Amino acid sequence: MKIVDKLQLAEQARQISFSFEFFPPKTEQGVVNLFDRLGRMAQWEPTFMSCTWGAGMSTEERTMSICSTAQVVHGVETLLHLTCTNMDITHIDEVLKSAKEAGIQNILALRGDAPRGHEYWTPAENGFHHAIDLVRYIRQQYGDYFCIGVAGYPEGHLDSTSPDDDLHHLKAKIDAGADFIMTQLFYNVDVFLAWQASCRALGITVPIVPGMMPIPTYQNFRRMINLCNTQVPDTILQELDAIKADDQKVKEYGVQLAVQMIQQLLKQGIYNFHISTLNLERSTKRILQQLGRLAPDMTATTMPSHLTPLPLVQDLEHAENWDEFPNGRYGDARSPAFGEMTFGAGQRQSTWEASRKWGFPTTPADITQLFEQYILGRVASLPWSDEALTTETDTIRQTLLDINRRGYWTVGSQPAVNGAPSHDPAVGWGPRGGYVYQKAFLEFFVSQEQLTSLLAQCHRDPFVTYYAMNQKGEFLSNVQDPEAQNAVTWGVFPGKEIVQPTLIERANFEAWKEEAFELWMQWEQQYEPSSPTAQLLRQVRESCWLVNVVHNDYQRQDALFNLMLS
Template sequence: MKIIDKIQQAQKDKQIAYSFEYFPPKTEVGFANLIDRLGRMSQLEPEFISCTWGAGGSTHDRTLELCSTAQSLYGLDTLMHLTCTNMGKAKIDIALKQAKEAGIRNILALRGDPPRGHEYWTPVDSQFSHAIDLVKYIRQEYKDYFCIGVAGYPEGHIDCPDKEQDMLHLKEKVDAGADFIMTQLFYDADVCVAWIQKCRQHGIHAPIVPGIMPIPTYQSFRRMINLCNVKVPAKVMHDLDEIKADDQKVKEYGVHLAVEMIQYLHQQAGICNFHISTLNLERSTRLILEALHLHKASESIQPSKVSPWAPIHDPARAELWDEFPNGRYGDSRSPAYGQTTHSSGQILPTSQAIIKWGLPETEDDIGQLFVKYIKGELESLPWCEERLQTESDAICQRLCQINQRGYWTVSSQPAVNGASSLDEVYGWGPKGGYVYQKAFIEFFVAEDGIEDLLKRLGKDESITYYATNQKGDFSTNVSDADEAQNAVTWGVFPGKEIIQPTIIEKASFEAWKDDAFGLWREWEEQYPPNSKSQELLHAIGQKYWLVNVVHNDFQQPDLLFDVMLST
C-alpha cells in the first residue's frame, strides 16, 4: 500500500510509528544474510522499510530485489530510493517500470550525489539534474500510482549554503507532487524542531519523517558526520570522547541519544513518524524500540542465551555476531559489510582540491603527498578522511620510508600483543580485557615494481598478501585450501567470546577494489580536462596495483616493515 496513508494515520492517532532503512550489501553472502536479518526484524513490525539506491543505479538490481523480497516474503511495505544523478531517462524508465511490476508503490525521489567536486562533471541527462525533475517526471508518467517522498535537510543542503533558497527548493518539490518529506540524519533535535517550524511557515504542510541514525562506533560516527557535514552538539561530542575506547558504551550511548531525540521531537513538534537508519544491523534498533515501549523484548536473542559455538545463521547469535564494527575490513558475510567506509573519501571542489593537494604533475609529487599525510602535514587523502590514528605513531617513521620507496599507503596498523583494553593508544572494548593486532599494510604500487615485491613477500611463510589492479588482474599467496577469514584485530574480554572486528579476506579485498580505484578517477575529475594533473592521476589509476599485506606473527612487530624495505 501507499505509505503516506500509514504516515497520516500515525499523525492522526498521535502515536509514534517507525520504519527502517537498509542498503544492499556489497557481497553475495552479505545480501543473503540480510534477507535472513530482514525476516527477524520484520517481527519488530515496522510500518515500512526503505532500501537505498547506489550512485548512477549501481545497486539497481539489488535494491529492486531487496524491496520485492521484503514485500513478497515478509509482507512489508517498501519505499524504494531512486536517484536521478548520472541516470539517463532510459534507466529511470526501466527502474520505475520494474518497481511497478514488482508491486512497489512508494518512491523516495532523490537527486543523489554527483561526483564530489563536480566542477568539470557533466550530467548524463540534463533533463534530470535535480530531485524536482524526478518528482515531476514520475507524476507525469504514473500519475498517482506512486507515493513519492523527497529529502529535507534540517541543517541545509551541503551544496546550497543559502538556507532560505534550500527551503524554497523543498517547497517546490512538495508543490510538484511529493507526498512526504524524509530528513537527512541529524543529532541536534532543537535544530530539527526549528527547521520543521520554518517549513510550516513557508507553507510546506506535507508530513515530515525525521531520519534517525543510531551511533554505530565512534570512528564510523566521525566519518559520517564529516561526510554529511552534520553538526553535533558540544555535549554529545564531549560524552562520546569520554567513552570512545569502549565500543559497547558508544553503542549504548547511541541508543540513548536516539530515544531522547525521538521523544523530544514527538513532544515538542508533534512528530509521530520516525525512520531509523539501521545500517543493516539489528540490536540498536531493537533496543531503541524497547526503550520507547514500542515493542516487547525478545528473549530468544538475549546475550545470556548465546552459545559461543552457535553458527552465524543461528537466531540466538545472529543479532550480535557482526556488531563491532563493520565496514571495509569487517566480515564480508555481514549484512552490514561496507556500511560507511567503502565509498567515503575526501574529494573536494576543484578550488579546495588545489589548495589542499596542489597541482601534481609527476609521480614523485603524488608520493610526497602521501608522505606529508603520514607526517601529519596533510589532513586527508582521498582514501583517508581524517588524520592518522595515534596508534600509527609507533610505525610513522617506517611508513614514511615505505612511501618514499613508492608504496603509497592507504591503511595500516602496528602489531599489538595483549595491550589493555583501556590503553589510551591501542585500547578498545569493555574494561578488563586485552587487545591484539597483526601488523598489516595496504598500498598502491607501480606495475613495474609489483613482480619483485610479491617475490619478496612470498619468501616469508608468515606473510600473506592480496594484490589486484583496475583491470582485475589478481595475485595472492593464499591457496584456495587455506582461504579463510584472517582476523587481524581481536579482543579478549571478561565473560565474552573473542571479538574479531577487523577481518581481511579475499572477498572483502575484491569488494573494496572497485571503490579504491574509483577514488583515483574521482580525484582526477577535480582538475581541468587534459591538464597535466588529470592525465597523471588517470595514468596512475590505470597502471598501479592495490596490495594488502598481513604479517601473521604479531609477536614480531618489525618483520613486515623489514621485508617491505628490503632489496
C-alpha cells in the first residue's frame, strides 16, 4: 500500500499514526541485532518503517537488506531513502528495480550529502543535480507505481538562499510528482506550524509528516543541533543543562519532550509522526505508551492474536535496554546504534570559516599550537571535536597540554576514577545514589618515529593495552584476542546491573579510525590543494598513526600520564 494513502486515512479518521526511521549499522553484528529489534518494533504496528541511504552509496547493501526484511519478513510498509549523490542513472535504475522486486512501493527522494572524501556535493556523471530530478525520473520510468516522498526543512535548508526560495523549491518537487513531505527534526513547535502554514499558503496540499527525534544523550543532542543548525528554545536548553550528567534523566526528558510536542501538534490537526529511532527502541516505546498507543507493560498476552508472541518480560527488557547508553564512539560495536552521531564533527565549511577557526598551519608545531589552544579553551572546536572539553578534563588539563607539547595530538581522554559518587559534578553520570569508575585512557595522533618509542614503553607495563592504526590500515596492538572488550567506564547503581557505557575494542577502534582520517582529509580539502597548509595536512594524514592507550589499573590515577611524559 502506498504510504500517502495511509497518511491521508489517518488525517481523515483523526487518528494518530506513527512511523520509524533506522540507519544501517556500522558492523555486521549490529545489523544482526537490528533485525531482532525490527521484529520487536514491527509488532507495535507502525504505519511504515524507513532506512537511510549513506552518502555515496556507502550503505547501499545494508539499506536494501533492512528495507527488504521489514517489507517481506515483517510485512511492514517500507520507505526506501534514495539519494542522487554519486549515483548515475544506470545505478538508480538498478536500485528501483530491486525495490520493486522486493515489494517496496515507497521512495524518499533526496539529493543527499557529499560522499566521503568530497568537500561539497557534486552530481555524478550521467546523474542528477537535485532531488526534483530524481522525482521526475521515477515518474517518467514508473508512472504511478511508486509513492514518492521528499524532504522539507521547517528552518530552511542549509544551502538555501532564503526561506521563500526554499519553499518554492519544495513546491517544485511536489509539482514534479512527489506525494508527501517528510521534515527534518525540529524542537520548536511554533516554528514548524508557521512553516507548515507557509507551505499551505503556497498551494502545497500533500501530507506533511513532522520528523521527531527523541533526545538520546546530552552530548549527541548538542552535536545534532549544531550539525543541523536547529533552533532550540532556551527553556529546553536550560532544563537539559541541569540534568546533562544523568543519561537516564536526559533520555526520559527526551521522551517527555517528544510526547509534549506531539500532543501540541495533535491539537493543531496533525496526526502523522515519523520517529527517528537512532536504532534504539526504549525511548520510542515509552513515547507510544504515554500516547496510549501501547500498553504500559507489553507482554505476550497483551499482543494481538495474529502476531508472534514476545519473549518473557525480563528477556524483553534486557533486549530493549542493553545498549541504551552507547556514550560516544566507544560504545558496544554489537549495538545497532553504534556510531550514529558519535564520531567527528565532519565540519564542511568554507576556506574562510576553516581558516578563521584553525588558521593556516604550515608546520607540525603550528598543529601542536592549535591543539594547545583548544585544550586551553581558546579555540572552540577541532575537526575531531565540535564542542569544548568537558569538566572532567579540568583535572588533567595541564597534563594534556604537556602531552600535546610532546607531539601527541590528543582527540580523546579521560582520567582514572575510583568510586566517585554518580552525582559528582566533574566525573559523575547516571542516576543519583551510585558510584562510577573509569580507567584512564588517551587517544591521539602521533608520528611513526614517536610511536615506536612509545610502544616500547607500553610493553614494559603489564597494565597497559593499546591499539594503533594508520591511514593505510596497518595495525598494531598488544591485545591478543581480536574480539576482546575492555570496559573503561562503568557504574554501580541501586537496583540495577552494572552499567558499562564505554567499551574499547578492535571493532569500534577501527570504525573510528576510518572517521578520524576522513576528518583529516576534510580539513585538508578546505584549503587550496597546492597551498602549504593543504600539503602539510596531507603529509601528516598519510604518515601519522591514530593510537588508543588504556591503563587498566584505575587505582593508579597518574600511571598512564606518567608513562606518556617519561
